Amino acid sequence: MMTTFTVGGKHRPLETGTEMQVAKSSEVEMNTCTPEDHTNVNDIVDVKGIKIANVTARWSEDLPENTLTDVSLDVRPGELVAVVGPVGSGKTSLLHAILKELPLNSGSISVGGSVSYASQEPWLFTGSVRQNILFGQPMDRNRYRQVVRVCALERDFQLLPHGDRTIVGERGVTLSGGQRARISLARAVYKQAEIYLLDDPLSAVDAHVGRHLFNDCICDFLQGKTRLLVTHQLQYLQAADNIVILNNGMVEATGAYNELHVSGLSFAKQLDLEVNTKDSEHHSLRHSDSELSLRKTKHQNSQTSEHSSVEESEPKQIAEMRTRGRVRSGVYRAYCAAGGNCLITFIVLSVFILAQLAVSVGDYWMSFWTNVEERRSLVSNRIASSIDGAAINDTTTQLTEMDVTTTDTSEWKLGVSTTIAPTDVTEWSWMPSTETCILVYVGLVIGIVVLTLASAFFFFSMCMRASINLHNSMFSSISRATMWFFNNNPSGQILNRFTKDMGAIDETLPGTMMDCVQWLQW
């Protein structure tokens, strides 16, 4: 599978490497593993390598200089390419660019095939050593045994209390830097991949273990695989098919060991200086985490401002980004979208409006009914008094007070037509009876209850759906986030966003919105 990512921008022509010189053979330790040992790369036709074309990239826009400048590199399938260069020259960044961790400003990188990566800083998660090596892959006993052997872990397993089932990490045993590095390398090589990116895996181990790892693991076990090996150790360069020398984020020279040697380039001089300096501090400081991070910080600071004062160059805690003030309409839109779609939001709103309408109609009906009862008693009194008078003047009047109070208007209307005012008769006729009022009111109350329950049900199910969708999208983003993100955001902050923000979305937000809607209803 070919993965290609290209970032638009002007491509500058590749700068030619400066004059370099290959170290004399006496200065570097020779290897038993030579390029000839490898499978013929031309045999591998189904696997593609890595093609890097005019890549310019920087970790942050704030940095004054590019981390990588106009880097071009062609790693052919099955090749072992060694990337060397002074500290901070961008070797790790180059691997990160291939892994898409480092965004490109311009240029393109094509990666053909699956990639396995061993980072410069070895890491372990809480679990057994075996789980750390398998890293979720199915157990292939044969491959696992081979990996353990080529990564020189057999002796360590004998020393560990429960062999490769020993728990490491929190509450588990503490491993040495070399053991951590070898387990990290074992994890990377156990994975079946076409391309292996190995970031300085040999520097945390002593010389003869390093040689074992290089010969048995990188050269033999990974034979035929495309390998990009970042290293500070010159003694392994001869075995590489191709050597890339990086300096200040630029490719200073590239070619096979012999080509560079013949061309008389002085990379060895430069690297010698580097390697010697490194060797002297190798066993004491080189691999402590604090030293590594110190070095990175130092580079960053020096890149940010060479002339800044001591106070200014002190690292500042980067505050978490937080938006303040009015909530943008986009946030509401995003929340509604997470809760379903426009139709669902519309339905929820409609049910709310209907419920409110039912409540208002209920109130109106109650006041109407009260008025009706008042009028009824007034009119009935008036009619009663009219009938009383008619009875005195006209003895033929058959209507009694009892007749007037009856609701059957046809019965008494005939009798009182001569004595009762017509307006009273009209009014009495359109007045709904008390039973009708009660029935309408009961209907309205039932309607109010149903609509209120429905609106609450729809509203909370929309909120729950929004909450689940937001959590899922947050989780899928975090599980696909780059290592840069985790490097730059403390895990506590990430956990806080998950617990506090999701808690607010789950619990506080629906209640507040409900209060808000009810307040609007009043």
Ligand SMILES: Nc1ncnc2c1ncn2[C@@H]1O[C@H](COP(=O)(O)OP(=O)(O)OP(=O)(O)O)[C@@H](O)[C@H]1O
């Ligand atoms: N994750 C990161 N975030 C921000 N800046 C980084 C990151 N990684 C590296 N850098 C910066 O990029 C520059 C190149 O560093 P890089 O680690 O690529 O160099 P390197 O050649 O691998 O060094 P070393 O030999 O010490 O491993 C440095 O200035 C460093 O501060």
